[in-house]
Amino acid sequence: MLDIKLVREKSDYVRERLSTRGSGDENKISELLQLDEQRRKLVNETEVLKSQRNRVSKEIGALMGQKKLEEAEAKKAETRAMGDQIAALDKQVAEVEQKRDYLQLTIPNVPHESVVVGKTAADNPIVRVHGEKPEFAFQPKTHIELAEASKLIDFNRGAKLSGSGFLLYTNWGARLERALINFLLDLHTTEHGYTEVAPPYIINKECMVGVGQFPKFVDQAYAVMKGTDTESPAQYLLPTAEAPVANIHREEILKAEQLPIFYCAYSPCFRAEAGAAGVGTRGMIRVHQFDKVELIKIVRPEDGYAEHEKMVANAEKVLQLLELHYHTIMLCTGDMGFGSAKTYDIEVWAPGQGQYLEVSSCSNCEDFQARRMNLRYKDEKGENRFPHILNGSGTALARLFVALVETHQQADGSIRIPAPLQPYLKADKIPG
RNA sequence: GGAGAGAUGGCUGAGUGGUCGAAAGCGGCGGUUUGCUAAACCGUUGUACGGUCAAAAGCCGUACCGGGGGUUCGAAUCCCCCUCUCUCCGCCA
Numbered sequence: 001m002l003d004i005k006l007v008r009e010k011s012d013y014v015r016e017r018l019s020t021r022g023s024g025d026e027n028k029i030s031e032l033l034q035l036d037e038q039r040r041k042l043v044n045e046t047e048v049l050k051s052q053r054n055r056v057s058k059e060i061g062a063l064m065g066q067k068k069l070e071e072a073e074a075k076k077a078e079t080r081a082m083g084d085q086i087a088a089l090d091k092q093v094a095e096v097e098q099k100r101d102y103l104q105l106t107i108p109n110v111p112h113e114s115v116v117v118g119k120t121a122a123d124n125p126i127v128r129v130h131g132e133k134p135e136f137a138f139q140p141k142t143h144i145e146l147a148e149a150s151k152l153i154d155f156n157r158g159a160k161l162s163g164s165g166f167l168l169y170t171n172w173g174a175r176l177e178r179a180l181i182n183f184l185l186d187l188h189t190t191e192h193g194y195t196e197v198a199p200p201y202i203i204n205k206e207c208m209v210g211v212g213q214f215p216k217f218v219d220q221a222y223a224v225m226k227g228t229d230t231e232s233p234a235q236y237l238l239p240t241a242e243a244p245v246a247n248i249h250r251e252e253i254l255k256a257e258q259l260p261i262f263y264c265a266y267s268p269c270f271r272a273e274a275g276a277a278g279v280g281t282r283g284m285i286r287v288h289q290f291d292k293v294e295l296i297k298i299v300r301p302e303d304g305y306a307e308h309e310k311m312v313a314n315a316e317k318v319l320q321l322l323e324l325h326y327h328t329i330m331l332c333t334g335d336m337g338f339g340s341a342k343t344y345d346i347e348v349w350a351p352g353q354g355q356y357l358e359v360s361s362c363s364n365c366e367d368f369q370a371r372r373m374n375l376r377y378k379d380e381k382g383e384n385r386f387p388h389i390l391n392g393s394g395t396a397l398a399r400l401f402v403a404l405v406e407t408h409q410q411a412d413g414s415i416r417i418p419a420p421l422q423p424y425l426k427a428d429k430i431p432g
Numbered sequence: 433g434g435a436g437a438g439a440u441g442g443c444u445g446a447g448u449g450g451u452c453g454a455a456a457g458c459g460g461c462g463g464u465u466u467g468c469u470a471a472a473c474c475g476u477u478g479u480a481c482g483g484u485c486a487a488a489a490g491c492c493g494u495a496c497c498g499g500g501g502g503u504u505c506g507a508a509u510c511c512c513c514c515u516c517u518c519u520c521c522g523c524c525a
């Protein structure tokens with residue numbers, strides 16, 4: 001969420017930056033300011049009253065001590081009505097505060113000034129290209145054809161077990177998936193300095209609010225309940241490991257020397273994808289459950305953008321080692337996610353699809369999430385500050401799987417395994 | 433799932449209706465002493481919000497003793513609900 005003081009003091013700036021997103025959220029600022037103003041007025045009123053009450057209460061206490069009971073009773077009668085007045089005002093404050101807080105949670109982050117202003121994905125500039133589209137002496141197959149031919153994935157039985165958008169990996173497919181996960185975790189932990197964590201897959205609402213998934217994207221989440229118990233507070237299947245991992249230090253005040261914190265985590269990701277195109281058709285491009293290795297950084301604000309660039313490089317390294325052609329784009333203001341101030345997407349080339357697939361999205365959310373989860377650190381001056389929180393996929397698996405098999409498919413139907421992955425799969429190719 | 437115990441400041445831990453934002457100890461910070469270190473001694477030590485101020489500092493106020501509600505002139509303290517932790521039993525990968 002945005003710093004209310006910033007909104008108060010630089011409302012025009014905030015409005016202007018928000019308007020570049022093209023979502024109309026800048027129109028919420030006036031209401032926010034109004035609620036803020038109203039709250040401050042009410043808070044002031046109640047505090048004056050409370051101050052009075054406290055004073056009289058102390059006097060009563062003193063009188064009781066001196067056994068001057070009649071005088072004490074008189075004062076009690078005098079202040080009795082104050083309690084109700086205070087209670088009524090407190091209620092008003094709570095109401096206004098609730099409205100303000102909710103409104104604040106629905107306003108997206110302000111884009112960083114280095115972000116290109118644009119409306120849609122078509123406006124996203126390409127910032128880097130690695131390799132080039134591979135040439136094939138034969139007609140390259142799609143991952144669906146390859147997966148069926150080599151029995152990597154049983155699409156029909158996956159759907160039977162769960163529904164459309166769920167995959168059953170089989171034999172070499174399951175092994176390849178596992179090999180990729182281990183390869184990614186090892187790369188980031190041993191080469192890039194991340195500490196591996198394994199979070200719960202069922203998480204509470206606070207995690208979702210903290211990273212900005214809620215309240216806006218509740219309809220995209222899977223809620224879970226215990227047995228037939230519809231009463232207990234809902235928990236959710238994680239849509240990304242970002243949700244639990246970024247929240248590890250929620251409501252903490254970290255010591256300056258604890259920063260920077262680099263975490264990486266494997267998890268499956270569950271997405272309802274309500275209303276999305278592509279679920280319901282076969283394939284692995286858009287599914288309800290996929291594996292991902294996520295990268296999270298918690299850093300000092302002054303380091304945020306340098307660490308952001310490094311994080312993107314860490315994710316790109318994956319594709320380089322797997323000998324895949326990709327390009328990195330910067331999301332324009334209109335295409336950025338809710339909590340992000342700046343985002344790079346990495347898109348890998350999938351020859352069978354004839355298109356680039358997003359396998360990583362690396363964002364600096366600045367202090368937007370830290371404010372939501374009240375995560376702070378104490379700097380050298382002893383002041384509490386909000387750190388920058390960064391998240392990036394390093395990378396998403398299902399689409400990486402697609403790019404890998406489509407890129408490295410051979411004329412004989414086998415799939416070549418790039419050298420860095422071979423020790424993990426314990427094979428140099430998947431037979432056709 | 434059953435029974436019991438607990439949750440207080442960075443940590444340990446006292447506090448059962450009134451100068452308690454909270455004793456004491458530890459830690460941290462500053463200082464004295466010292467060739468240096470240590471010890472000892474002295475001082476200091478939370479967070480948020482609101483107000484004041486051009487701003488910072490400072491000052492004033494309010495709230496915060498797991499969370500929410502209640503009783504009361506007044507709640508860390510009494511009552512109710514919830515969450516979490518620990519111990520024992522049961523079940524279980």
